[in-house]
Amino acid sequence: MDLYFLTVVTEAIDMRSFSNLWFWIVLAVLWSTTSHWVIGVPFDMVRRAARGHEPSLHDMHVLANIQARRLLYIADATGLITTAFTFFLVTVLALLGFLYEVEFAQAILLLVLPMSIVGWITLRAARQVDGLDAPDLGNLLFRTRRWIQMVGIVSIFVTSMWGMWVNLNSSVLHG
Numbered sequence: 001m002d003l004y005f006l007t008v009v010t011e012a013i014d015m016r017s018f019s020n021l022w023f024w025i026v027l028a029v030l031w032s033t034t035s036h037w038v039i040g041v042p043f044d045m046v047r048r049a050a051r052g053h054e055p056s057l058h059d060m061h062v063l064a065n066i067q068a069r070r071l072l073y074i075a076d077a078t079g080l081i082t083t084a085f086t087f088f089l090v091t092v093l094a095l096l097g098f099l100y101e102v103e104f105a106q107a108i109l110l111l112v113l114p115m116s117i118v119g120w121i122t123l124r125a126a127r128q129v130d131g132l133d134a135p136d137l138g139n140l141l142f143r144t145r146r147w148i149q150m151v152g153i154v155s156i157f158v159t160s161m162w163g164m165w166v167n168l169n170s171s172v173l174h175g
Helices: 002-012 021-036 043-050 054-099 103-129 134-169
Strands: none
Touching (some): 021 043, 021 103, 043 054, 054 103, 054 134, 103 134
C-alpha cells in the first residue's frame, strides 16, 4: 500500500516544471504582484497620487517612508547573511539545474535570480526615499517600477524560451 501511495503522489506532483501549468501561473502571479507593489506601496495609490488625489498623496508618502525604513533596517541588520544566502542559493540552483540537469532547479532558478535583482533595485530605491517630497517620491516609484518591469520582461522572455526549449527536447518515450 505504501509503494502504491508513493507512486500516486509522484505522478500527481510532476517535477517537470516547464510542462506544468502551475509553474506558468506562479510566474504570472509573481511578476504581476512584483510590479504592482513598489517598495511596499501599491501602484494604484501612486497613480491616484499622481492625479492629485490628496489622501492618496499623503498615504503614498507615509507608506513609502515606513516601508523604506523597514527594508533598510532589515538590510542593515541581515545584509551580509542575506547576500551570502542568496548567492549560495543561486549557485546551488544553477549547478543542480544546468550541470546536473534537474528541471525543477532550473525553474526555481529562473524565478529566484530575477527576484534577487528586483530586491537589489528595491533596496537601492528605498535608500533614496528619505527626505523626498511627494512629487519626487512619485517619480522615484514610477522609475523603480519601470526597472522592475524591464527585469520582468527579460525574465519572462528567457523563462518562456528556455521552457519551450526544454519541452521541445523532452520525449515522452525516453522519460
